[in-house]
Amino acid sequence: MVVQTESFVMLSIVLFVLGAMGVLLRRNAIMVFMSIELMLNAANLALVAFARYWGNETGQLFVFFVITVAAAEVAVGLALIVAIFRSKRSINIDELHEMKG
């Protein structure tokens, strides 16, 4: 274990915060989505680092599940974006504040 677990966790925190910034700052819905993917990846990195440190494979299985759920989530989310774009001709999330169809 040459590289400390802490280094991996710190890297994962930096990536997570970058993803959070993307979610808060970008106005393009697809960009927000990609930032969420970055946050999921950062969390996965922390999980895998802890799994190795504790010698327990449960963390790796969780990452496997997270990747699968992320795939489903991306498919549904992009379908939503396509549907919104059809009705509003825009995916700028500032313009999507009305709950009207």
Next chain:
Amino acid sequence: MTEVWLFIIAGALAVAAAVMMLLSENAVHSALFLIVTMVCIALLFLMLDSPFLAMIQITVYAGAIMVLFLFVIMLLGAEKLGTADPGPEKSRFRWFTPVALSLALALLFSIGLVTIQGNIDAQEPPVADPTVRVVNVSNSGPVDVYVGSLLLADDLAFGQSTSFASVPVGEYTVSVRPASGGETTAVFDAVAAESTNIVAHGPADEAPGIALFLQDMRPLANEGDGRITIFNAKADSTNVAVVETDTYNTADGSYSFVRVQNLAFGFTSILELPNGDVSWRFLNDGDGEQIIAELFDEELRRDSSNLIVLADEVLPAGTVRTLPLVVTAPTAAQFGSPRAIGYSLFTEFLLPFQVLGLLLLAAMVGVIVLTQREIKPVKKIQQRRKVSRPLTSVITAQVGQEVTEDAPRLNAPATAGEAEPVK
């Protein structure tokens, strides 16, 4: 040291690509930068002993999911959408940027501080409990075996064995009690993460003897390997040799390949399971190299730690033969290997896995429902004879007023329904 540099390079590249993803105006560029980040994270997964997840990360994340993103971006033509300056009248969300930035930085500092304070690497990872199993080759009938006060084997008949059971670390008294009465004890020191065999052996008319020895259950270096521990429990104190049957030399009656020589009573010998079929003979090493037992391949398993106990078996007729008793147990899979992940997935996590399948099915149905357009019935195209309609009337219909006042006009067909299709 290479590993540290690899971590620094991959980590820096991941962070740089993530920053570029945030800053680039074009969504396609952002997606490509995100792919770079994901490949870097896959590399870090490899460094963290999880080759399977690294593979999944590249194929599913950097491959499938990002292709989906790029496809939707190009489909909507959304490369530049939402990035343009919203202008003064739409600027009600502008105040949000500094607030979001400071929120994100506060998050970074608070989690980072907690991580450093927590001193993750100073904590001791837990060590696996010691495990122990019982093999009975004692001819004095079924035995009960206690480790401390724990009943490990109940009425274990000759030639049978239990699977490994974990016990807490500590010193125990192993007690073997044959059904015929009496008790033999031995001291057993249980060390963490070690696997121990308890072998009860002995002839019919004596109290069983106890042999304690370790079984190496650690992960094997390569898939398809195997380990063999041979234990000599022959009560008549025969020294045993293990030879390859194929290498028998008829000229002088010797074997040119001897695996184990002079294995004395109560001793073990550890071998790697060779490639291909195993065809072994067990010889009496002291007395004229007489064959006492034979063993064939189907009894030894790959990816396992095999135990062969050579024991005397008293047959009902009263004769004694040597029995090579084979006990196998699969070794732990390499940490993070596809076999280890698959094993956990199909044992401990089978139910979550199936729930996940259902979730994916629901997502599929959801996507279809969300993106389905309303299907309107296709109208019949009404065809009309265009020759009968002068250009001026077409223009008049388009413009909404008469173009030429005095031009002679032909009458347009009264109704479209009467027009016959052109043949």
